[in-house]
Amino acid sequence: MLARVHRQLVFELRYDTHPPRKPNPRPMYALEVTDLRKTYRNGVEALKGISLQVKEGDFFALLGPNGAGKSTLIGIVSSLVNATSGETLVFGTSVQRERSRAMTCIGLVPQELNFNQFEKPFEIVSNQAGFYGIPRRIARERTEKYLRQLQLWDKAFTISRALSGGMKRRLMIARAMVNEPRLLILDEPTAGVDIEIRRSMWDFIRQINDAGTTVILTTHYLEEAEQLCRNIAIIDRGRIIENTNMKSLLATLDVETFVLDLREPVSQSPQVDGMHIVLRDSKTLEVSLPKKKSLNLLFSELASRDINVISMRNKANRLEELFLGLVEKNNGSATAQQQVSV
């Protein structure tokens, strides 16, 4: 009996309360990847020596075009993919050498649906808790807590095959959260989810991060990355081509393009010194504005020409422009390298 109570207390301490951690003299990285390489059996070199550090508590974006190596990297971190060489440390524990210990820290929301669609959400989430050694009572409580938080409680005992696409995505987030991981990896969690649910998912993930969980996010919605993440790495063709904080990256954007809707039609585009203005149609202007020029200057120049602007928007997301620029530049240098080697 005493042993049972003791065991229970140990679990309560481990899983229910989070005692304050001792200050660490050395910065603790949630993820530290060193010279990571992966070559698949078919000869495809998915990762070509990647090194990356994600600080504890960070909200980190991992971006890249399709086939860049993002999912391979996530697969190695979550131990679903065996690295060819290199090291992966999760909170200082090697995934390659101490897999079990490292995995206690991780929650994964994969890109593809990977739960048994014949099971009910409650079973799926509470079983996952069991796989992490969480006692049944705590597992049930946590299952209810996360299913409620992700607005899935009313579907908790419905066969999960019958859930909508958005609900299935949220179910995978609830499942990943049930072991209350220190590092949550989200591989395109909002793919195919409508905007309302996407925003509620952002709020949820933001709260998780505010509570201290490190979050790594891959997404094709660059607006999502720009709004949520503090640091960013862009991966392309198995290499990191940019690794910085979001503000610094956005600050490198020299020119921003705006689309202006006009009240009255104009016959030709106005010429303003230092700005490139194109007439898209008689009531729409596209203005490329260098960062050193102010919007006030643009508006005063247009006002002096009796041009009234009724609305304005960015032509593309700022991060999107940077992302495309970096990937194109990398493609250019890769092609040049190939030509040199030929």
Added chain:
Amino acid sequence: MNASIRWIGYQTIVRKELTRILRIWGQTIVPPAITMSLYFIIFGELIGRRIGDMGGFTYMEYIVPGLVIMSVITNSYGNMVSSFFGAKFGKHIEELLISPLPNWVILGGYVTGALCRGLMVGAVVLLISLLFTHLQVSHLLVTLSVLLLTAIVFSLAGMINAIFARKFDDIAIIPTFVLTPLTYLGGVFYSIKLLPEFWQNVSVFNPILYMVNGFRYGILGVSDVSLAQTYGVIITAAALLSCWCLWLLHRGTGLRT
């Protein structure tokens, strides 16, 4: 990782497996019960009466242990291969692969699930057999140990099949072309003493012969092979298959890329 975490993980896998078996009871429990009832009626009752005694028992009594062990073999193998391959195919095996559970706990959980299905079906078949004949267990310990070890051996074999399988066809090949012939030729319906010497010598290479006869010895007290040979074969098979399974899980064959 402490033992309690592993124990809870193991219990969760077993509970998940049992839930699956009971949820689809129409596929897991009922079909073998119907098939075995037909065996009892056709082979035991109708044909068995014309065959007469075998090994000092009525033909019906003689085939009951064989049919029970045959059900245990096919169901423990079938449960493991369909459940593990299903999880692999549906990718929900990743729930376990990313968990901190060591491979031996995952293997133990799945083996226990398959063992439970084998034993459940075996118990149902045994109960049905009591409608046709009267049985007395001669050696309870032998009966239970052979039953358990046989179920373990075939659930491990099912795991290997599931690990290597890439499509659903691959999980049907071994049961159809290997397991069924070996079971039928393993002395379920006859004593190998009835075979010509050449085929008797061939039969000793069939591991199922030892399981059928070990179990028959436990129930009826007669066997074509010695008890030492029976345990030797079953324990060796269980040990080798366990090592093979653990090695495959460690390498991540068919599971981790």
